[in-house]
Amino acid sequence: ESQMGVILRYPDEMPGQDRVVAQSGQSVVGQESAPTPKVTIGMIGAGGFTKAVLLPALAATKTPVQLKSIVSAGGVTAAHAARKFKFDFCATDYRAVLDDEEINTVFITTRHNLHAAMVAEALDAGKHVFVEKPLAIDYEGLEQVAEAHRRHPELQVMVGFNRRFAPHIQ
Secondary structure (H helix, E strand, O other), X not given: OOOOOOOOOOOOOOOOOOOEEEOOOOOEEOOOOOOOOOEEEEEXXXXXXXXXXXXXXXXXXXXXXXXXXXXXXXXXXXXXXXXHHOOXXXXXXXXXXXXXXXOOEEEEOOOHHHHHHHHHHHHHOOOEEEEEOOOOOOHHHHHHHHHHHHHOXXXXXEEEOOXXXXXXXX
């Protein structure tokens, strides 16, 4: 049966648990010897796009980055990605990334309804942010991000648009 549209409903609260697992292995990628990379990444979200596109791109970069922590709600996908891409830690609570003072850049690739609040929290935690589209799903979320950025204008926010090359978008 054909459908006119689809309505997605998301829970109002963000998931959060307190499991953190240390991984073994070198976490600096992109350069043979990088004693102190300038970009230390915390990845919030470990879904298919993250593992198939973003993490391989980061691993292939010539710019040295440290993959410090990766988070997923259940932990299994984060643990797998942590092993495969050599993150130092994996966790189930995204606040582990925000509370880590060594992390200066946060990638947010979670469900759409979580983006705005997480971006605002990351900015308030003093982190640069890369967030997959959409930045927000409503005007309230957009204003929440704008207010956080006004408080921290020195921080960068970038919105990725992974469908930019799709035939329908073209």
